[in-house]
Amino acid sequence: MDKFWAEIVDFARETANHVGTRLLPDFRQVQASQKDDGSLVTQADRWADEAIRDAISAHFPSHGILSEEGQHEFPDTEWCWVIDPLDGTTNFTRGIPIWGISLGLLYHGTPVFGYVHFPPIGQSFHGFWYGESGLTGLPLGAFMNQFPIHSSPDELSSNHFFNLCSRSVSFLQQPFPCKIRMLGVASYNFITVATGAVLGGVEATPKIWDIAGAWVIVQAAGGIWVPLESEPIFPLEVGKDYSQRKFPTLVASNSELVNLFKPFLKIE
Structure with missing residues:
Protein backbone atom coordinates (compact mmCIF):
# COMPACT_ATOMS: atom_id res chain seq x y z
CA MET A 1 0.00 0.00 0.00
CA ASP A 2 1.48 3.36 -0.97
CA LYS A 3 1.97 6.20 1.49
CA PHE A 4 -1.20 8.11 0.54
CA TRP A 5 -3.56 5.19 1.10
CA ALA A 6 -1.75 4.08 4.25
CA GLU A 7 -2.29 7.60 5.58
CA ILE A 8 -5.98 7.48 4.63
CA VAL A 9 -6.53 4.14 6.39
CA ASP A 10 -4.64 5.23 9.51
CA PHE A 11 -6.56 8.50 9.66
CA ALA A 12 -9.94 6.81 9.29
CA ARG A 13 -9.10 4.17 11.89
CA GLU A 14 -7.74 6.63 14.45
CA THR A 15 -10.59 9.11 13.95
CA ALA A 16 -13.35 6.50 14.13
CA ASN A 17 -11.77 4.85 17.19
CA HIS A 18 -11.40 8.19 18.96
CA VAL A 19 -14.99 9.21 18.25
CA GLY A 20 -16.34 5.76 19.09
CA THR A 21 -14.54 5.70 22.43
CA ARG A 22 -15.94 9.11 23.33
CA LEU A 23 -19.47 8.04 22.32
CA LEU A 24 -19.58 4.84 24.39
CA PRO A 25 -20.28 6.59 27.75
CA ASP A 26 -23.30 8.31 26.11
CA PHE A 27 -24.70 5.01 24.80
CA ARG A 28 -28.21 4.61 26.30
CA GLN A 29 -27.72 7.82 28.32
CA VAL A 30 -28.78 10.63 25.97
CA GLN A 31 -32.15 11.96 24.88
CA ALA A 32 -33.00 12.35 21.18
CA SER A 33 -35.02 14.95 19.33
CA GLN A 34 -36.74 14.52 15.99
CA LYS A 35 -35.49 16.23 12.84
CA ASP A 36 -37.67 17.47 9.99
CA ASP A 37 -37.23 14.21 8.07
CA GLY A 38 -38.45 12.16 11.04
CA SER A 39 -35.06 10.75 12.00
CA LEU A 40 -33.58 11.22 15.47
CA VAL A 41 -30.60 13.32 16.49
CA THR A 42 -28.77 13.67 19.81
CA GLN A 43 -26.04 15.89 21.22
CA ALA A 44 -23.75 12.89 20.64
CA ASP A 45 -24.48 12.97 16.88
CA ARG A 46 -23.67 16.67 16.73
CA TRP A 47 -20.48 16.34 18.76
CA ALA A 48 -19.26 13.38 16.65
CA ASP A 49 -20.03 15.22 13.42
CA GLU A 50 -18.04 18.28 14.51
CA ALA A 51 -15.14 16.15 15.79
CA ILE A 52 -14.84 14.27 12.50
CA ARG A 53 -15.12 17.43 10.42
CA ASP A 54 -12.43 19.10 12.52
CA ALA A 55 -10.13 16.09 12.12
CA ILE A 56 -10.57 16.06 8.33
CA SER A 57 -9.96 19.79 8.06
CA ALA A 58 -6.78 19.47 10.12
CA HIS A 59 -5.33 16.48 8.26
CA PHE A 60 -6.65 17.07 4.73
CA PRO A 61 -7.41 20.80 4.38
CA SER A 62 -7.96 20.55 0.61
CA HIS A 63 -10.63 17.84 0.97
CA GLY A 64 -14.32 18.68 0.93
CA ILE A 65 -16.81 17.41 3.51
CA LEU A 66 -20.46 16.34 3.21
CA SER A 67 -22.02 15.29 6.51
CA GLU A 68 -25.38 14.42 8.02
CA GLU A 69 -25.30 17.12 10.69
CA GLY A 70 -23.24 19.70 8.77
CA GLN A 71 -22.69 20.61 5.11
CA HIS A 72 -25.26 19.04 2.76
CA GLU A 73 -24.19 20.54 -0.58
CA PHE A 74 -21.58 18.56 -2.49
CA PRO A 75 -18.45 20.71 -2.82
CA ASP A 76 -16.31 21.38 -5.88
CA THR A 77 -13.22 19.51 -4.66
CA GLU A 78 -11.23 16.61 -6.09
CA TRP A 79 -11.61 14.64 -2.86
CA CYS A 80 -14.58 14.72 -0.51
CA TRP A 81 -15.41 12.86 2.70
CA VAL A 82 -19.03 11.84 3.26
CA ILE A 83 -19.63 11.14 6.93
CA ASP A 84 -22.35 9.70 9.10
CA PRO A 85 -21.15 10.47 12.63
CA LEU A 86 -23.59 8.07 14.30
CA ASP A 87 -25.39 5.62 12.05
CA GLY A 88 -28.10 3.97 14.15
CA THR A 89 -29.11 6.81 16.46
CA THR A 90 -32.32 5.04 17.48
CA ASN A 91 -30.35 1.96 18.52
CA PHE A 92 -27.88 4.25 20.31
CA THR A 93 -30.56 5.94 22.39
CA ARG A 94 -32.56 2.76 23.12
CA GLY A 95 -29.60 0.65 24.23
CA ILE A 96 -29.23 -1.70 21.26
CA PRO A 97 -25.48 -2.19 20.67
CA ILE A 98 -25.41 -1.91 16.89
CA TRP A 99 -24.47 1.62 15.84
CA GLY A 100 -21.47 3.00 14.07
CA ILE A 101 -19.39 5.74 12.50
CA SER A 102 -19.25 5.77 8.70
CA LEU A 103 -16.67 7.50 6.50
CA GLY A 104 -16.61 7.44 2.71
CA LEU A 105 -13.89 9.11 0.64
CA LEU A 106 -15.01 10.21 -2.84
CA TYR A 107 -12.85 11.03 -5.83
CA HIS A 108 -14.58 13.41 -8.24
CA GLY A 109 -17.92 12.42 -6.71
CA THR A 110 -17.49 8.62 -6.65
CA PRO A 111 -16.58 6.65 -3.48
CA VAL A 112 -13.23 4.85 -3.63
CA PHE A 113 -12.59 4.20 0.09
CA GLY A 114 -14.94 3.34 2.93
CA TYR A 115 -14.41 2.89 6.66
CA VAL A 116 -17.20 1.94 9.07
CA HIS A 117 -16.60 1.31 12.78
CA PHE A 118 -19.08 -0.26 15.24
CA PRO A 119 -17.69 0.42 18.75
CA PRO A 120 -20.01 -1.68 20.96
CA ILE A 121 -19.38 -4.90 19.01
CA GLY A 122 -15.73 -4.28 18.19
CA GLN A 123 -16.06 -4.53 14.41
CA SER A 124 -14.32 -2.20 11.96
CA PHE A 125 -14.61 -2.49 8.19
CA HIS A 126 -12.76 -0.84 5.35
CA GLY A 127 -12.44 -1.32 1.61
CA PHE A 128 -11.18 0.13 -1.67
CA TRP A 129 -13.11 0.15 -4.93
CA TYR A 130 -12.33 1.81 -8.27
CA GLY A 131 -15.86 1.69 -9.65
CA GLU A 132 -16.15 4.17 -12.48
CA SER A 133 -14.10 6.83 -10.71
CA GLY A 134 -11.24 6.70 -13.21
CA LEU A 135 -8.79 6.36 -10.32
CA THR A 136 -6.03 3.76 -10.47
CA GLY A 137 -3.52 2.37 -8.02
CA LEU A 138 -5.86 1.51 -5.16
CA PRO A 139 -5.03 -1.50 -2.96
CA LEU A 140 -8.24 -3.40 -3.76
CA GLY A 141 -10.09 -5.47 -1.19
CA ALA A 142 -12.46 -5.40 1.78
CA PHE A 143 -11.53 -6.12 5.38
CA MET A 144 -13.00 -6.62 8.86
CA ASN A 145 -10.58 -5.89 11.70
CA GLN A 146 -7.76 -6.11 9.12
CA PHE A 147 -8.79 -9.58 7.86
CA PRO A 148 -10.13 -10.01 4.29
CA ILE A 149 -13.86 -10.54 3.86
CA HIS A 150 -15.95 -11.71 0.93
CA SER A 151 -19.62 -12.02 0.14
CA SER A 152 -21.22 -15.46 0.33
CA PRO A 153 -21.18 -17.84 -2.66
CA ASP A 154 -24.15 -19.77 -1.22
CA GLU A 155 -27.30 -20.48 -3.17
CA LEU A 156 -30.59 -19.10 -1.93
CA SER A 157 -32.38 -21.08 0.80
CA SER A 158 -34.99 -20.53 3.50
CA ASN A 159 -32.25 -20.79 6.13
CA HIS A 160 -30.30 -17.79 4.83
Whole structure:
Protein backbone atom coordinates (compact mmCIF):
# COMPACT_ATOMS: atom_id res chain seq x y z
CA MET A 1 0.00 0.00 0.00
CA ASP A 2 1.48 3.36 -0.97
CA LYS A 3 1.97 6.20 1.49
CA PHE A 4 -1.20 8.11 0.54
CA TRP A 5 -3.56 5.19 1.10
CA ALA A 6 -1.75 4.08 4.25
CA GLU A 7 -2.29 7.60 5.58
CA ILE A 8 -5.98 7.48 4.63
CA VAL A 9 -6.53 4.14 6.39
CA ASP A 10 -4.64 5.23 9.51
CA PHE A 11 -6.56 8.50 9.66
CA ALA A 12 -9.94 6.81 9.29
CA ARG A 13 -9.10 4.17 11.89
CA GLU A 14 -7.74 6.63 14.45
CA THR A 15 -10.59 9.11 13.95
CA ALA A 16 -13.35 6.50 14.13
CA ASN A 17 -11.77 4.85 17.19
CA HIS A 18 -11.40 8.19 18.96
CA VAL A 19 -14.99 9.21 18.25
CA GLY A 20 -16.34 5.76 19.09
CA THR A 21 -14.54 5.70 22.43
CA ARG A 22 -15.94 9.11 23.33
CA LEU A 23 -19.47 8.04 22.32
CA LEU A 24 -19.58 4.84 24.39
CA PRO A 25 -20.28 6.59 27.75
CA ASP A 26 -23.30 8.31 26.11
CA PHE A 27 -24.70 5.01 24.80
CA ARG A 28 -28.21 4.61 26.30
CA GLN A 29 -27.72 7.82 28.32
CA VAL A 30 -28.78 10.63 25.97
CA GLN A 31 -32.15 11.96 24.88
CA ALA A 32 -33.00 12.35 21.18
CA SER A 33 -35.02 14.95 19.33
CA GLN A 34 -36.74 14.52 15.99
CA LYS A 35 -35.49 16.23 12.84
CA ASP A 36 -37.67 17.47 9.99
CA ASP A 37 -37.23 14.21 8.07
CA GLY A 38 -38.45 12.16 11.04
CA SER A 39 -35.06 10.75 12.00
CA LEU A 40 -33.58 11.22 15.47
CA VAL A 41 -30.60 13.32 16.49
CA THR A 42 -28.77 13.67 19.81
CA GLN A 43 -26.04 15.89 21.22
CA ALA A 44 -23.75 12.89 20.64
CA ASP A 45 -24.48 12.97 16.88
CA ARG A 46 -23.67 16.67 16.73
CA TRP A 47 -20.48 16.34 18.76
CA ALA A 48 -19.26 13.38 16.65
CA ASP A 49 -20.03 15.22 13.42
CA GLU A 50 -18.04 18.28 14.51
CA ALA A 51 -15.14 16.15 15.79
CA ILE A 52 -14.84 14.27 12.50
CA ARG A 53 -15.12 17.43 10.42
CA ASP A 54 -12.43 19.10 12.52
CA ALA A 55 -10.13 16.09 12.12
CA ILE A 56 -10.57 16.06 8.33
CA SER A 57 -9.96 19.79 8.06
CA ALA A 58 -6.78 19.47 10.12
CA HIS A 59 -5.33 16.48 8.26
CA PHE A 60 -6.65 17.07 4.73
CA PRO A 61 -7.41 20.80 4.38
CA SER A 62 -7.96 20.55 0.61
CA HIS A 63 -10.63 17.84 0.97
CA GLY A 64 -14.32 18.68 0.93
CA ILE A 65 -16.81 17.41 3.51
CA LEU A 66 -20.46 16.34 3.21
CA SER A 67 -22.02 15.29 6.51
CA GLU A 68 -25.38 14.42 8.02
CA GLU A 69 -25.30 17.12 10.69
CA GLY A 70 -23.24 19.70 8.77
CA GLN A 71 -22.69 20.61 5.11
CA HIS A 72 -25.26 19.04 2.76
CA GLU A 73 -24.19 20.54 -0.58
CA PHE A 74 -21.58 18.56 -2.49
CA PRO A 75 -18.45 20.71 -2.82
CA ASP A 76 -16.31 21.38 -5.88
CA THR A 77 -13.22 19.51 -4.66
CA GLU A 78 -11.23 16.61 -6.09
CA TRP A 79 -11.61 14.64 -2.86
CA CYS A 80 -14.58 14.72 -0.51
CA TRP A 81 -15.41 12.86 2.70
CA VAL A 82 -19.03 11.84 3.26
CA ILE A 83 -19.63 11.14 6.93
CA ASP A 84 -22.35 9.70 9.10
CA PRO A 85 -21.15 10.47 12.63
CA LEU A 86 -23.59 8.07 14.30
CA ASP A 87 -25.39 5.62 12.05
CA GLY A 88 -28.10 3.97 14.15
CA THR A 89 -29.11 6.81 16.46
CA THR A 90 -32.32 5.04 17.48
CA ASN A 91 -30.35 1.96 18.52
CA PHE A 92 -27.88 4.25 20.31
CA THR A 93 -30.56 5.94 22.39
CA ARG A 94 -32.56 2.76 23.12
CA GLY A 95 -29.60 0.65 24.23
CA ILE A 96 -29.23 -1.70 21.26
CA PRO A 97 -25.48 -2.19 20.67
CA ILE A 98 -25.41 -1.91 16.89
CA TRP A 99 -24.47 1.62 15.84
CA GLY A 100 -21.47 3.00 14.07
CA ILE A 101 -19.39 5.74 12.50
CA SER A 102 -19.25 5.77 8.70
CA LEU A 103 -16.67 7.50 6.50
CA GLY A 104 -16.61 7.44 2.71
CA LEU A 105 -13.89 9.11 0.64
CA LEU A 106 -15.01 10.21 -2.84
CA TYR A 107 -12.85 11.03 -5.83
CA HIS A 108 -14.58 13.41 -8.24
CA GLY A 109 -17.92 12.42 -6.71
CA THR A 110 -17.49 8.62 -6.65
CA PRO A 111 -16.58 6.65 -3.48
CA VAL A 112 -13.23 4.85 -3.63
CA PHE A 113 -12.59 4.20 0.09
CA GLY A 114 -14.94 3.34 2.93
CA TYR A 115 -14.41 2.89 6.66
CA VAL A 116 -17.20 1.94 9.07
CA HIS A 117 -16.60 1.31 12.78
CA PHE A 118 -19.08 -0.26 15.24
CA PRO A 119 -17.69 0.42 18.75
CA PRO A 120 -20.01 -1.68 20.96
CA ILE A 121 -19.38 -4.90 19.01
CA GLY A 122 -15.73 -4.28 18.19
CA GLN A 123 -16.06 -4.53 14.41
CA SER A 124 -14.32 -2.20 11.96
CA PHE A 125 -14.61 -2.49 8.19
CA HIS A 126 -12.76 -0.84 5.35
CA GLY A 127 -12.44 -1.32 1.61
CA PHE A 128 -11.18 0.13 -1.67
CA TRP A 129 -13.11 0.15 -4.93
CA TYR A 130 -12.33 1.81 -8.27
CA GLY A 131 -15.86 1.69 -9.65
CA GLU A 132 -16.15 4.17 -12.48
CA SER A 133 -14.10 6.83 -10.71
CA GLY A 134 -11.24 6.70 -13.21
CA LEU A 135 -8.79 6.36 -10.32
CA THR A 136 -6.03 3.76 -10.47
CA GLY A 137 -3.52 2.37 -8.02
CA LEU A 138 -5.86 1.51 -5.16
CA PRO A 139 -5.03 -1.50 -2.96
CA LEU A 140 -8.24 -3.40 -3.76
CA GLY A 141 -10.09 -5.47 -1.19
CA ALA A 142 -12.46 -5.40 1.78
CA PHE A 143 -11.53 -6.12 5.38
CA MET A 144 -13.00 -6.62 8.86
CA ASN A 145 -10.58 -5.89 11.70
CA GLN A 146 -7.76 -6.11 9.12
CA PHE A 147 -8.79 -9.58 7.86
CA PRO A 148 -10.13 -10.01 4.29
CA ILE A 149 -13.86 -10.54 3.86
CA HIS A 150 -15.95 -11.71 0.93
CA SER A 151 -19.62 -12.02 0.14
CA SER A 152 -21.22 -15.46 0.33
CA PRO A 153 -21.18 -17.84 -2.66
CA ASP A 154 -24.15 -19.77 -1.22
CA GLU A 155 -27.30 -20.48 -3.17
CA LEU A 156 -30.59 -19.10 -1.93
CA SER A 157 -32.38 -21.08 0.80
CA SER A 158 -34.99 -20.53 3.50
CA ASN A 159 -32.25 -20.79 6.13
CA HIS A 160 -30.30 -17.79 4.83
CA PHE A 161 -30.81 -14.19 5.93
CA PHE A 162 -32.00 -11.05 4.14
CA ASN A 163 -31.83 -7.63 5.85
CA LEU A 164 -34.21 -4.72 5.58
CA CYS A 165 -35.18 -1.54 7.40
CA SER A 166 -38.61 -0.84 8.87
CA ARG A 167 -39.43 1.50 5.95
CA SER A 168 -38.74 -1.36 3.52
CA VAL A 169 -41.35 -3.79 4.85
CA SER A 170 -43.94 -2.60 2.36
CA PHE A 171 -41.48 -3.26 -0.50
CA LEU A 172 -41.50 -7.02 -0.08
CA GLN A 173 -43.85 -9.52 -1.62
CA GLN A 174 -44.64 -12.52 0.56
CA PRO A 175 -43.77 -15.27 1.13
CA PHE A 176 -40.13 -14.15 0.99
CA PRO A 177 -37.57 -16.93 0.33
CA CYS A 178 -35.15 -16.00 3.19
CA LYS A 179 -35.34 -15.33 6.90
CA ILE A 180 -35.78 -11.59 7.45
CA ARG A 181 -33.57 -9.61 9.83
CA MET A 182 -33.99 -5.96 10.85
CA LEU A 183 -30.81 -4.58 12.44
CA GLY A 184 -31.66 -0.88 12.59
CA VAL A 185 -28.50 0.48 10.93
CA ALA A 186 -28.33 1.02 7.17
CA SER A 187 -24.58 0.62 6.85
CA TYR A 188 -24.58 -2.59 8.93
CA ASN A 189 -27.46 -4.00 6.89
CA PHE A 190 -25.33 -3.59 3.78
CA ILE A 191 -21.99 -4.62 5.27
CA THR A 192 -23.28 -7.95 6.56
CA VAL A 193 -23.64 -8.85 2.88
CA ALA A 194 -19.93 -8.08 2.48
CA THR A 195 -19.05 -10.40 5.37
CA GLY A 196 -21.07 -13.29 3.97
CA ALA A 197 -23.45 -13.31 6.95
CA VAL A 198 -26.51 -12.55 4.81
CA LEU A 199 -27.34 -12.99 1.13
CA GLY A 200 -28.97 -9.63 0.54
CA GLY A 201 -30.69 -6.57 1.88
CA VAL A 202 -32.90 -3.66 0.90
CA GLU A 203 -33.16 -0.11 2.25
CA ALA A 204 -36.04 2.10 1.13
CA THR A 205 -34.85 5.54 2.23
CA PRO A 206 -31.09 5.69 2.88
CA LYS A 207 -29.35 9.06 2.55
CA ILE A 208 -25.95 9.57 0.96
CA TRP A 209 -24.13 9.45 4.33
CA ASP A 210 -25.78 6.08 5.06
CA ILE A 211 -24.35 4.49 1.93
CA ALA A 212 -21.08 6.18 0.88
CA GLY A 213 -18.77 4.07 3.06
CA ALA A 214 -20.71 0.82 2.75
CA TRP A 215 -21.00 1.20 -1.06
CA VAL A 216 -17.26 0.69 -1.35
CA ILE A 217 -16.98 -2.16 1.16
CA VAL A 218 -19.84 -4.23 -0.30
CA GLN A 219 -18.50 -4.14 -3.84
CA ALA A 220 -14.87 -4.61 -2.80
CA ALA A 221 -16.02 -7.79 -1.03
CA GLY A 222 -17.69 -9.13 -4.19
CA GLY A 223 -21.24 -8.03 -3.46
CA ILE A 224 -23.60 -6.38 -5.95
CA TRP A 225 -25.10 -2.92 -5.36
CA VAL A 226 -28.32 -2.21 -7.26
CA PRO A 227 -29.98 1.23 -7.13
CA LEU A 228 -33.76 0.82 -7.25
CA GLU A 229 -34.23 4.04 -9.21
CA SER A 230 -33.20 4.72 -12.79
CA GLU A 231 -30.99 7.69 -11.89
CA PRO A 232 -27.43 6.62 -10.94
CA ILE A 233 -26.20 7.46 -7.45
CA PHE A 234 -22.66 8.45 -8.36
CA PRO A 235 -20.91 10.65 -9.23
CA LEU A 236 -22.47 13.22 -6.94
CA GLU A 237 -23.21 16.62 -8.47
CA VAL A 238 -21.29 19.71 -7.40
CA GLY A 239 -23.54 22.22 -5.64
CA LYS A 240 -26.45 19.82 -5.20
CA ASP A 241 -28.12 19.64 -1.79
CA TYR A 242 -28.32 16.01 -0.66
CA SER A 243 -30.16 16.58 2.63
CA GLN A 244 -33.47 15.18 1.34
CA ARG A 245 -32.30 12.87 -1.45
CA LYS A 246 -33.07 9.19 -0.82
CA PHE A 247 -31.44 6.26 -2.57
CA PRO A 248 -33.56 3.06 -2.49
CA THR A 249 -31.09 0.21 -2.75
CA LEU A 250 -30.86 -3.56 -3.10
CA VAL A 251 -27.63 -5.38 -2.28
CA ALA A 252 -26.92 -9.05 -2.96
CA SER A 253 -23.96 -11.33 -2.46
CA ASN A 254 -23.76 -12.17 -6.18
CA SER A 255 -25.36 -11.22 -9.48
CA GLU A 256 -27.49 -14.38 -9.73
CA LEU A 257 -29.28 -13.47 -6.50
CA VAL A 258 -30.20 -10.02 -7.81
CA ASN A 259 -32.53 -11.63 -10.34
CA LEU A 260 -33.97 -13.92 -7.66
CA PHE A 261 -34.63 -11.10 -5.19
CA LYS A 262 -35.98 -8.46 -7.58
CA PRO A 263 -39.35 -10.17 -8.27
CA PHE A 264 -40.08 -9.91 -4.54
CA LEU A 265 -39.64 -6.13 -4.55
CA LYS A 266 -42.57 -3.88 -5.41
CA ILE A 267 -40.48 -1.04 -6.79
CA GLU A 268 -38.07 -0.83 -9.70
